[in-house]
Amino acid sequence: MGYKVAVIGATGNVGREMLQTLAERKFPVDEVIALASERSAGREVSFGDDQVLKVKDLSKFDFKGVDIAVSSPGAKVSAVHSPRAAAAGCVVIDNTSHFRMDPDVPLVVPEVNPQAIAGYKKKGIIANPNCSTIQMVVALKPLHTLAKIKRVVVSTYQSVSGAGKEAMDELFNQTRAIYVNDPVKPEKFTKQIAFNVIPHIDVFMDDGATKEEWKMAVETRKILDPNIAVHATCVRVPVFVSHGEAVNVEFDKPIDEDAAREALSRAPGVIVVDHRANEGYVTPVEAAGEDAVYVSRIRKDPTVKNGLSFWCVSDNLRKGAALNAVQIAEVLIRDYLKK
Template identity: 75%
Template sequence: MAYRNDGYRVAVIGASGNVGREMLAILAERGFPAKEVIALASSRSAGQEVSYGEDQVLKIQNLETFDFTGVDIALSSPGAKVSAEHSPRAAKAGCVVIDNTSQFRMDPDVPLVVPEVNPEAIAGFRKKGIIANPNCSTIQMVVALKPLHEAFGIQRVVVSTYQSTSGSGKAGMDELFNQTRGIFMNQPWRDHQEKFTKQIAFNAIPHIDVFMDDGATKEEWKMNVETRKILDPKIKVHANCARVPVFIGHAEYVNIETDKPIDAEAARAVLRKAKGVTVVDMREDEGYVSPAECAGEDPVYVSRIRDDATTENGLSFWCVADNLRKGAALNTVQIAEVLCRDYLDA
């Protein structure tokens, strides 16, 4: 399969936000075959300008009044409520929507896709004209789990996340910056509290998204149900999610139990060959990757691969990724690349 010779009309919904801007940057970086790129956002942002590549500037158009007729693909990250209204509208006009919000992820008629893990699921876009992009914390974990599951058969996953403030958008990053500055100036942290339930500067908050009836937060629930939809419904997942005072880059400690015997050496060899994974695992100072080092990078970095002697066939590892890139914008663009190459003109 190959791309269409004359290129594609691409709309970026939510172009004024962190993820939308990253989508525009990555489309340009990867040379996506777009003959036209359209920036869309709410009426509040209409008329503002955003960068596309190094030398192009796009004027944001009003999403509410935009006609999607003739648009091939929309990369969408405007928030779930907005997406619930406009993604089906775009799909009805013949545009394939790759949606980065939580709105459609668990819809049985909408494929939930990580290209390194389940690219074949993209074919399901024909049911509703929508493809869902998973949650950022789920994406990086399943990229690392996929090759291990194929080689050893994963039964159970226990994951603890350390998620950056950019997962809450620009407002979350601003809150971290303003609280940190305020503390050094003897200002009460509550003077700069809008997004998070507790102080985020110099702190860790074991609470992302709303609480559910069983005591889990919705972020933890997402990691459970999304992993099983993407990778294997038989895998058991228990997640613990925390917000930490980092601007960009999510980190996760992952423990797995497998059907077949597994050890660190065998797992390391499998992960070194895996798509989208970079192994940096030296048992010495600086022999691992931290969130600050993965910002602006595409791979999922895996470090600290160790045997877990507390259970039969157990392994643990540390993984980090740029949540705005692989956790959101990059994964969306990668889906679009496979969609265009293998399906739109098939």
């Protein structure tokens, strides 16, 4: 017997990836319902190779009888409809930022803290972390087991797909405009993104950090360890899919480079490609469409006591969003919602 699953935000980048991931991983569904805004109602989306779903209006949908919803409609929409779905008995796995820091909502990366899923019973909602946080904590977890992490300094190189389909269109259109000598007009981004990098993701906060940088710090502490200090600089780069991160870690005791590489190689969800030669590392282009967090450039940092640096890259639409949500759903049905 399968499950009745709703995909909220089914016409967006992440929603379409959720549908694809559910099909690819053969999630045991009896029925899949595609939900989006009223203006998207009636559109068609694909589920697997041979199914086409007609999108229904989220605002009018009754969640009674739905077992699980995987949701990525935007924080304001989720604030209204995720509690409404949960009140109808549906467990919501929410990919927006709205519920992540709610103490009664577990924030989960299955390779890192699957035990936290048990907390879903408080509100019927499980939060998916920020895409940049997910790939970083997947790589940090095996190292934290090896030696306690004290501090992380991370610089991100985040693709435009993290800002949605309009952002991807803007990169394409600006690139084309430059080649044909047309004017370049920023719309989704604050500055030109084509052939440029923008050190600004989300709104600025009082301390000078952006909210994206704040998210990486507070989410890492909630998921992995409340005692880890995180300092992030988040940068948007002219790449369509996959985020890269340069991560510097300080531990509470010496950590051997080879032991770190071995621990990462054994870790679930991590693939180490680390050869000190041309092409001996993974870039965003190679990670696009893949499920793993790829780790490269592992090396000691001699400028800080017990320091280690590495590069990690992952598809932000898959592991950074859709895949992580589906993996949570898989643990949920295995351990809590067995039929």
